[in-house]
Amino acid sequence: MAHVFKTTAYTNLEDFVYGKALKPVVLKNGMVIGGGVLYPEINFTLPPMLITKETMSDVMRNYRDITTGICERAKELEVPGFVAEIETLPPMTENPQWGIEVCKTVVDIIKEYEAKYKIKGAVRITPNDIREGKELEHMWRGRHWDSILETFEGCAMTGADLMAIESVGGKETHDEAVMYCDISKSIFALSVLGAKDMEKLWTEIVRIGEKTGAVASGDTACGFANTAMVLADKNYIPKVFAAAVRVVSAVRSLVAFEVGAKGPHKDCGYEGVYVKAITGTPISMEGKTAACAHLSHVGNIAVCVADLWSNESIQNIKLLAGMAPVVSFEQLAYDCRLMNRAMETGDSLLLRDLHADSDSYYDPQAYVLRPDVVLEISKELVKAETHYERGKRAALLAFEHIRSAHENGKLRLDERELSWLDNLSETVENLPEDLEEFIDSVMDDCENLDPEKYDM
Amino acid sequence: MAHVFKTTAYTNLEDFVYGKALKPVVLKNGMVIGGGVLYPEINFTLPPMLITKETMSDVMRNYRDITTGICERAKELEVPGFVAEIETLPPMTENPQWGIEVCKTVVDIIKEYEAKYKIKGAVRITPNDIREGKELEHMWRGRHWDSILETFEGCAMTGADLMAIESVGGKETHDEAVMYCDISKSIFALSVLGAKDMEKLWTEIVRIGEKTGAVASGDTACGFANTAMVLADKNYIPKVFAAAVRVVSAVRSLVAFEVGAKGPHKDCGYEGVYVKAITGTPISMEGKTAACAHLSHVGNIAVCVADLWSNESIQNIKLLAGMAPVVSFEQLAYDCRLMNRAMETGDSLLLRDLHADSDSYYDPQAYVLRPDVVLEISKELVKAETHYERGKRAALLAFEHIRSAHENGKLRLDERELSWLDNLSETVENLPEDLEEFIDSVMDDCENLDPEKYDM
């Protein structure tokens, strides 16, 4: 039965800091995530190449080289521990044996280094969600669904420590919402469609976790909030819209925890800060060191309450110093060293606030990630009973905080942004109380949505 | 006449911090380097391609795209100012008109952005030192020498703000020293050959500066100390050797300032911290964000007293987020934001020390960059009268500090390193007092040295 969080886990801003979580996650090798140390989480992907049966040996060589390079560097820099995330690429989820083979390759090398040199490493497996496209039959049955679950289970059995996904329930609809900056449709996609899908999907993932011992960790609203962020960064859509979507996406991402996920929430879900505030579970975050994967306006502030610090993704190509994943890993390792040093000397709150203050004036997307703002919004958010109500409230709270910050000189917004802020707030204020009424009012206009795939 | 620094500019550790220099450098556009703000210095290079007459339009397109990308991002992130370094590649120095054309391209775009959007940018031109190889006639005359000076002057006339170089006087000899970890030969290469060449070369550069208004900034001992660092990082040579070379290299790099250079010292010369301590001029440094160009053990500590913060170099290739130079620039910009924020709140010394303490235990090369160690060594160093004496003393001081740090549990060294530390110290202690005697004892063994090229 889904447990709905009615209070926030954190009540005191002083406790809400990087490297420490109220409910740390203990891994098989003894690493404790959220137990007082900020660890790097390294992500990587293939260089330009096709993934087919013919190229499979080359694919495996890439993953082998990447993992060895990272382990070598971990040894050199005496990193206290790290997580390697494998995000499978579509052919690897469609052919679960490929994804599982990649996972095994990575796990085996990490274990070898752990045995030989006491380097502590863990693996997060993130099958990509293939429930999209013309051939999809249904969200919760059929070939696509089965392949995803098979990949999870196979990878968990082969030694992956953490299971995550960036699920796409509601995304077909949210894409439209983003392009038109339609906030009602965004709330519908995230807190109705997304939440519904998350509940089904995560119930299964939690089950696989119980069966295999792998930890059901968390689910990024990437296809939603990061799509908006990237578009806002290109000046294609207003930043206030992207900021609101980020907060609304927390409602969706929380659902994994309502049905039993334990964290650490996935790196590219910046809404993780809300998840941590509400559930007390650890989170992964990414900021400046993830500029390789996407530019952003939250480079420093992202680390404030992180328990893992990630680079999001980098291709296995050669930079002047060596292979790019190793370069990224070194950068993360140094960031973490600094943060951990401040933890030892008792300066972690100061360092947190320096990071927050350095970014939050410039962009509403950064502003809504401020630890103080996150706590305040979270406290209000949990008062709403249903996902739909939470979605509405999330947007309104975001708008309110953004507006008052602007008025108090704490956040700079240009004219264009301000007029969008007004329009968007008004739209949300006028949304119906009643869920059915809301659904009726939005659904007709959703061109890409096939309600039958959601049993609607 | 060369001015030899007999005292250190800094006497108090509290004043010795990033972003502030006793003798700041004011640029034409009003940017003040070392005047209270840490600025990013972005470096870049071409992707895999040949540089010929035929590819010249492609070369120019690359530099145009890089510069535009950086300016755009500077605008987006509201960077208070930045420096772009152009390190010419060999064909661009051999054909000075190419180097000058590249420089003009970069300068023009930066000026355009400055005019349109008030983005403050400056250009550092670093002609690569081509005085190497079979065809070199003489260090201070002939085709190679002329091309370098022509490149400097042409670029200065076309609008470059800063002039720098990584000169190679003595490098042919130092390469042998590094491979055999021959510390006597290293001292000879740096403080005799290098110093001699620096004096000639920098007298000319300073003259060009006076003529054109460009600032004679500084000269990295890259071919010496960074070669050693990269080899140490690969575990090819002991770290204590590389650490000593770093300190000795300060003696060489200081010579530019003895004949009139003003700073900011160049990024990849980590010995710049000694230059700043002794001269009070600002410096550029590179650390974790330069991992793209070379991995290192000084990722955090490098920023402690930096006035510019650099990425060293990155090819113009595409990463997932966009072109690599833009990615690097964003990372630097966020690092600087954090440091500058701490400056505003009065926490800069704390942040400096967190950075220093996070690295210095793990590697002697990091340890000798600690601000406190740098000041102590510098104070002793300036007491020696000649370059040779300084060279010897630099090595001995490095060894002493490393040894006592190890004994006091402040620095971890393994057995192999310790035995090299003993041997190397002993060698330096036994070097002759007399310069001529020293030269005689070393020079015979220098296979690659052609003394006539140095008028010896």
Place this chain on the structure above:
Amino acid sequence: MKILEDISLAIQKGKARDVKQLVMEALEMGITAQEILDKGLLDGMGKLGVRFKNNEVYVPEVLIAARALNNGTEILRERLVEEGVKPIGKVVIATVKGDLHDIGKNLVKMMLEGAGFEVVDLGTDVSEDEIIKAVQQENPQILALSALLTTTMTNQKVVIDALKEANLREKVKVMVGGAPVTQAFADEIGADGYAEDAATAAEVARSLI
């Protein structure tokens, strides 16, 4: 002419109803459909496109203008046929096999339509066979391919090779784009055009025909 300027402005403001109204008036005034299209509707889209490129308007504004544009051309359609006016060119666009990213492609489509192209959108995850079939059927001047993954960008080359196989390579110009794609990659696989963003894509398309 004042009314053409008004149409252009109504497009820029995304006022679909006004556009409809004004286009009908213009027709009644005896202005040719060609002129209404070029100096009214497309002029408006063109100006908005410039403002979009300069970061002065957002995508939703452009999309809404594009809808208004459609409203206008809808009315003109018959008359354009009578006058023998053809769209400036036809483009078949698709995201290649294995790749489901479509936002970038959709923006390119939007800007191409805004520039007066007729665009046939094959959607995402489209195999080379389907693309060949569409090229045969639609006979476009330009084939535009989008790819967002490093593991699918190579499929842009696969399509170009398939065009050669099918003896269609000479019949159609190929434009490629998407985040991981570069001019160098485009050159390498023998594409005719590349653009970094949607606004530039429309310019490149125009230069190709």
Place this chain on the structure above:
Amino acid sequence: MKILEDISLAIQKGKARDVKQLVMEALEMGITAQEILDKGLLDGMGKLGVRFKNNEVYVPEVLIAARALNNGTEILRERLVEEGVKPIGKVVIATVKGDLHDIGKNLVKMMLEGAGFEVVDLGTDVSEDEIIKAVQQENPQILALSALLTTTMTNQKVVIDALKEANLREKVKVMVGGAPVTQAFADEIGADGYAEDAATAAEVARSLI
């Protein structure tokens, strides 16, 4: 045999004088030059190479051992000729045109010699013409090319193309390396071998002949 083990150990410790002494003793004991070379000198270098690869010794130690090795083979030279023993292979090595980096190349040379190859070093900044000439004169089994700059690595391809021109491509295996070079690049330009570091370079060279 004890004395061969001693030679091996003396090599590993870099004791040139001991090596000289022991090799002469071994010859007097009637051991063949071939055996002294393989089981004494090269065995020592091989073992040191492994320790180098495992980060147990530094480059100067390997270089000093390499000098000792030279001392030993110097003495054996005549006898090796008499016995008809040939080096396991000949390598011509160079850093390509426009590139002055030689430390990496020198390390590769060191490891190749340690593995028993005869190495002809053309130095740095060597044009394709000079390389072709050397290949014609020296007739090596392997040509090893180093490049450290992204703007010179392409010259490795230039050399391979020149070899084809000169009808020499089939006569020599080409190995490439240097910081910006990857296996993928090596494949792309049609090289026969690539290695990331000097120790692996020697292994790859052995596998090529």
